[in-house]
Each structure stands twice: as C-alpha cells, then as structure tokens.
Amino acid sequence: MAEFAEFGAREFDGWSDGGIVDAYVRHFVPITDLAAGKLISGRVSAGDTVLDLCCGQGSLTQMLAERGAAATGLDFSPEMLAKARQAAPGATIVEGDAAAMPFADGQFDTVLCNFGMMHIADQPRALGEIRRVLRPGGTFAMATWNSPAASPAFAAIFGALKAHADVSAAPAQPDLFAFADPGQARALLAAAQLEMAEHATFDAAWRLDRPEELFEIFLTATVGAGMLIRSQSAGTVEKIAAAIARRVSEMHAAGTGYEVPVSIALISATAR
Numbered sequence: 001m002a003e004f005a006e007f008g009a010r011e012f013d014g015w016s017d018g019g020i021v022d023a024y025v026r027h028f029v030p031i032t033d034l035a036a037g038k039l040i041s042g043r044v045s046a047g048d049t050v051l052d053l054c055c056g057q058g059s060l061t062q063m064l065a066e067r068g069a070a071a072t073g074l075d076f077s078p079e080m081l082a083k084a085r086q087a088a089p090g091a092t093i094v095e096g097d098a099a100a101m102p103f104a105d106g107q108f109d110t111v112l113c114n115f116g117m118m119h120i121a122d123q124p125r126a127l128g129e130i131r132r133v134l135r136p137g138g139t140f141a142m143a144t145w146n147s148p149a150a151s152p153a154f155a156a157i158f159g160a161l162k163a164h165a166d167v168s169a170a171p172a173q174p175d176l177f178a179f180a181d182p183g184q185a186r187a188l189l190a191a192a193q194l195e196m197a198e199h200a201t202f203d204a205a206w207r208l209d210r211p212e213e214l215f216e217i218f219l220t221a222t223v224g225a226g227m228l229i230r231s232q233s234a235g236t237v238e239k240i241a242a243a244i245a246r247r248v249s250e251m252h253a254a255g256t257g258y259e260v261p262v263s264i265a266l267i268s269a270t271a272r
C-alpha cells in the first residue's frame with residue numbers, strides 16, 4: 001500500500017542490517033521458535049508442500065524440513081536468507097516480496113507466517129497472495145504479538161515510548177496489533193477469502209539478569225522500536241531506558257533475575 005511505502009523501505013533496511021539480524025536471532029528467536037513449534041503442531045504432515053512466509057533466519061523452515069514437508073522459505077532480506085540457507089539446507093529458500101510472490105496459484109497445502117505479517121507494508125496484498133498460492137481448502141497460520149494490555153513486555157516498552165518519545169518522525173504503519181484482535185483478524189482474513197478457524201494465545205517470557213536488558217533488547221534487536229529510540233535525543237533515550245528498567249525491576253523480579261512475560265496470538269484460517 002503506497003501509504004506505508006516508507007515503512008516498507010525502513011523494514012527492508014532494518015532487516016538487511018547484520019547487527020539487527022544477529023541481535024534478533026539471539027534475543028527473539030528463542031521466543032519466536034516456541035510459536036513456530038505451535039504453528040506446525042497438528043498442521044503439517046510429511047510430504048505436504050509448505051511455505052514459511054517471511055522465513056527470516058529459517059528456523060521454522062528447518063522444522064518443516066525435519067517433519068518431512070517439502071519446505072519453502074521466502075523473505076526479502078538477503079542477510080536473513082543467508083542464515084536461512086545455512087539453517088535449512090534441505091529447503092528451497094527464495095528471495096522475494098510477500099506482496100508479490102514468485103509462486104504458482106495453489107502451489108502450497110499450507111502457508112505459515114511466524115511474526116512476519118506485522119512487518120509487511122501491504123498486508124491486504126500479501127493476504128491476497130497467501131490465498132492465491134494456497135490450494136482451495138489449504139491452511140494459513142500465523143503468529144503475532146498480543147497488544148500491550150495483554151503483554152507485560154510490550155506494556156513496558158510502549159508505555160515508556162508513549163511517555164517520553166517524539167514519534168513525529170516515525171513513518172505511518174499498519175496497526176501492529178490488528179491481528180491480535182479476533183474480530184479484526186477475522187475481517188482482514190475474510191477480505192482475502194481466508195476463513196478464520198482459530199484464534200488462540202499463549203505466554204512466553206524474557207528471562208533477564210539485569211532490569212536494563214529489556215530496553216537493550218528492543219534497542220538492538222528490533223527494527224521499528226530500535227530506529228525510533230535511536231532517533232531520540234540522548235536525554236530522551238536515557239528517560240526511556242530508565243522507565244523500562246524501573247518497571248522491570250518493580251514488577252518482574254523472579255529469583256535472582258527478572259522474568260518479563262510476553263503474550264502471543266496464534267491465528268489459523270482455511271482457504272475458501
């Protein structure tokens with residue numbers, strides 16, 4: 001969608017940055033892999049043709065290959081794709097845009113998208129492409145973050161950004177939490193002839209040694225939040241970091257460290 005073109009370009013630049021990609025793999029993938037396992041469970045059998053859309057580092061793609069599926073991973077970041085080729089040597093790894101996929105109509109039994117949808121600039125077009133490359137009756141399943149109201153980690157980050165950051169320079173973007181809402185998810189999917197079948201949630205957590213770590217993770221390992229924080233003055237960055245650390249320290253102490261829960265939505269749909 002042209003209105004989110006600047007957001008799309010920023011996403012491409014961010015996911016092409018080796019430092020962000022390495023930090024993402026270190027800090028987020030232990031959590032996103034939990035969702036990957038749940039997306040596969042009960043949905044993929046040996047011999048199925050399965051697309052891992054926005055495959056990133058390729059850990060879900062490799063899980064699919066281990067299940068005996070004919071696995072394909074697609075992503076637009078060469079930096080991520082280099083990691084995916086290493087992680088999933090038995091899969092087909094393709095460079096491309098989720099909104100214009102280089103695949104035939106009805107090519108896949110299943111399309112999975114693990115924490116990719118919210119990074120896609122033109123989501124209606126990508127959903128249309130998902131429907132096009134699925135066979136009729138095929139399955140689409142995705143994982144996404146739940147909103148801050150349900151998710152203490154995101155409440156800490158977004159609360160501090162809302163209180164202190166100047167967001168005027170951030171590009172307009174699709175609603176990060178649209179698919180976390182069952183009603184919105186159903187409508188967005190239905191517009192692409194995908195009938196929502198399930199909308200479930202589960203909790204994971206970041207286990208930290210220091211309360212400052214949550215800020216450091218979002219600064220170094222995310223595209224949107226990281227770039228927004230880096231665009232602030234030094235004084236503002238200090239306020240954001242302190243607010244997040246204070247909240248982690250006050251609300252999430254666990255044993256000798258800290259445990260900050262994060263809530264994840266799993267959504268599945270059937271191609272009409």
Ligand SMILES: C[S@@+](CC[C@H](N)C(=O)[O-])C[C@H]1O[C@@H](n2cnc3c(N)ncnc32)[C@H](O)[C@@H]1O
Binds near residue numbers: 055057060113
């Ligand atoms: C948060 S990462 C998710 C990586 C991985 N799926 C996981 O489970 O951790 C988002 C991925 O979406 C990719 N991406 C974002 N927009 C895309 C688009 N329009 N087309 C293809 N890939 C895209 C990025 O390059 C990045 O690898």
